[in-house]
Amino acid sequence: MNLAANANAALYASMIVYTLAMLAFTWHLAARAPKVADSKAVAEVGANEREGVLVGSGAPTPAERRPATPYAAGPGFEESLKSRQRGSIALMLTYLASALLVASVLMRGLAVGRPPWGNMFEFATAAAAAVGAAYSVLAKRNNWQWLGVFIVTPILLVLGLALTVLYTEAGELMPALKSYWLGIHVSVAFLAVAFFTLAFAVGLLYLVRLRREEKPPVKPTFIESLPSSASLERTAYSLNMVAFILWTFTLIAGAIWAKQAWGAYWQWDPKEVWTFVIWTVYAAYMHGRATAGVDHRKSMYIALAGYVAVIINFTLVNLVSTFVGMHNYSGM
């Protein structure tokens, strides 16, 4: 069996395990939903914590300043044993699936003797691997079991699309891609995308959580078991911050490479345009978040719009002929 075939086998295996992980994460969320009876107790724990008898809780945001709602109890939420066990199983499965996926990408790289991201199929799998790896590394430490299903599902979608629509045989690179910058620029871009993706998922959950803190639902669901909206917002901000730094580097490394390959570091080729658009949108988000009087919810909308631009950059800009520029490497 050759390496490329092994890489594909590992890819299929990782998809199977990710599917199991997705199911396990859903199963875990089902166990998280606080029972109506529990939720009162939960609310009390939360309220005590907010008083901060010895050490106050972190910087409260407007949402936290509102009168405590019955279920706005994130930090004090007591996870049931059942939910914890299911969460661990799901995490284990995710580790395994991500390891398989990373192995698949590595084997493909060895098979072709170059960084394994030279066409759309490879971009998609490598980006998915970056997301899976980033989540796997961070999940346990931060107790992000609740986030799992929102990460694993998109990974599965991307892998499915990669295999069905984008598949390209392992082959040699176009001359423009034959540069060590391919390894630097593109891998950092994937890492940035991985963090943007995590931040996007947390950001969406933040909006839902915030909404339900403002208008408490009749029946609590797993949403009420999440960390408070303020805490979700801070998490999303930190993730976006890391991603933004990585994206800044991506942009600069891309410009340096463009100078080498095309003779000019910036010429508004569509890929450059969208990389720039993403960068300015997230810079606007950073500003919004730091500006007094712009509430965090509005800033989060900007960040979510930034993620839409990330998606467009990786899909439409690569595939649709309107956007043809010099970055025609999709292999399509």
Next chain:
Amino acid sequence: MSTDTNPATESTESTEHTPPGAKPTSGAPGRDGIRTGMRPDRQEPTLPTLGAIGMLRWGWRQLTSMRTALFLLLLLSIAAVPGSIFPQRNIDAGRVADYIAQNPTSSPWLDKLGFFDVYASPWFSAIYLLLFVSLVGCIVPRTKVHLSALRSRPPRAPARLARLDEHAEITTSLSPDEALSAARAVLKRKRFRLHSHDATSVSAESGYLRETGNLLFHLALTGIIIGMAVGHLLGWRGDIILAEGDKFASSAGTYNTISPGPWVDTETLPPFVLSLDQLHVEFNETPGRSFGTPRLFDAQTTLQSSPGAPKSSENVSVNHPITVDGADIFLLGNGYTPVITVKDAKGSVLYREATPFLPQDGNYRSVGVIKVPSASPKQLGFTGFFLPTAEPTFTNGPVSIFPDTNNPEVALSVWEGNLFPGGAPQSVYTLNTDEMKQVTKADGSPALIRLKPGQTYQLPGDRGSITFDSVKRFAGLSVRTDPGAPISLVSAILATLSLILGLTIKRRRVFVRVRPAPAAAGDGPGGPGGGTPDGPAGADGRPATVVTIGGLSKDSDPGLAAIVTAITTGVHDRLAERTDRS
């Protein structure tokens, strides 16, 4: 320091009351009053009373406010998008022309509004210029404020430390002075800047590098823009199409196209001489999706830095430019130059040249023109295609099915008349047929010429002959200088580093205040140690001092709690030490 850096509010703010975390959203109830006072841009502008100077000042303040920067950034990102959707003249003027031809109703409007030159359009320029002005208008006052902040002392501790984001209160049997010095030691170790405004408190501040990084980042952004401007003014680029075996001597007149910046003296271009010995090209021959995609372009050249200078062999390939006299030479394109000979009826040669045909698609179906002004009685022009691997049947017209020369063929039509109507200069790649007529055969049908290498076609009506001798490759080379690039590069690296500083360092203030424990002071009815459940029992069990600690951070800062805890521990440890010694 307020988070809204409107300079006016920044400089007038009272440091006493706005610690670094005093973001209006940080929740301590007493701060709302400060918040509204901090944001004049949110108040209804009272225009009538402002007067001209006031208006200007008001406008300037608006322009340099954070909200405007946010708005302009969003606007810039939206404005950049059309440039990726509509073809752009700076990238591919040919595609713009095609687009205009295909969309005759909408494109004149789009063109007028600058949608085919987005990045040079007035509206795009307006946005980035405003942003640039806002940026500078923002950096200068912020730098001033920051410089004085660097020299200032941490402010006096607020009255009620328990209102701060992080706080703790402990009782200890250390004396107030001892407790305070224990706290100072911890803060010192954590690199806080300390100041005691009175004997019972200490104020500490750290993270000045955050604002330093932030300012450096914004300053570096201006550096990038300056580098771009310098490159635009002082840089130039020239493009050449060079066939295998040909030689090129650089000077203002010898480039196929040259675009010098406004401040470039084209008389002082580097005088190098470059000949293309061979262009080595490989395409993927494995059937499949990437069949026919390029694998290798490598130009073997001979370079002299000036005519008569020693020769050196150089390889130019994609991603590997060569540099001569500060100019970089890039291999950006390639294609074919069929060598064509045109003879008159008597057999004397009117034209023999390697004529570049420009590739139109991935399989190098190429278009080109052969102009024979010396033909008589009328000038002759040939226009048509070169196909490196011709699809033999031509059922779908002239099509190439592979980019390498597996079955080369030219397919041309012939025109006669006036090649240069009005004597106006024209592109060598287009044939102006305004004053020309297509040459027809005896039966009246247009003469269509298909030739493989070595073949000759006799033109109808004794007009002579055309021969396709052979085919050579050409290299599309681009010579470029950009004196601004190093400025932008250094600025960009600085921007990244300072961004990391500005985002990861936390600006923190910590206040510690000590007061004698009420019970100890009065030795009241509660008795020693009474009523302080969180105070540790001292060596003699008598709580002597109440220590309150309060911490503030500019933003989400999990590390702040750790510092407050560390001070608590530090005080306890000091006590333990004393116990050990006694």
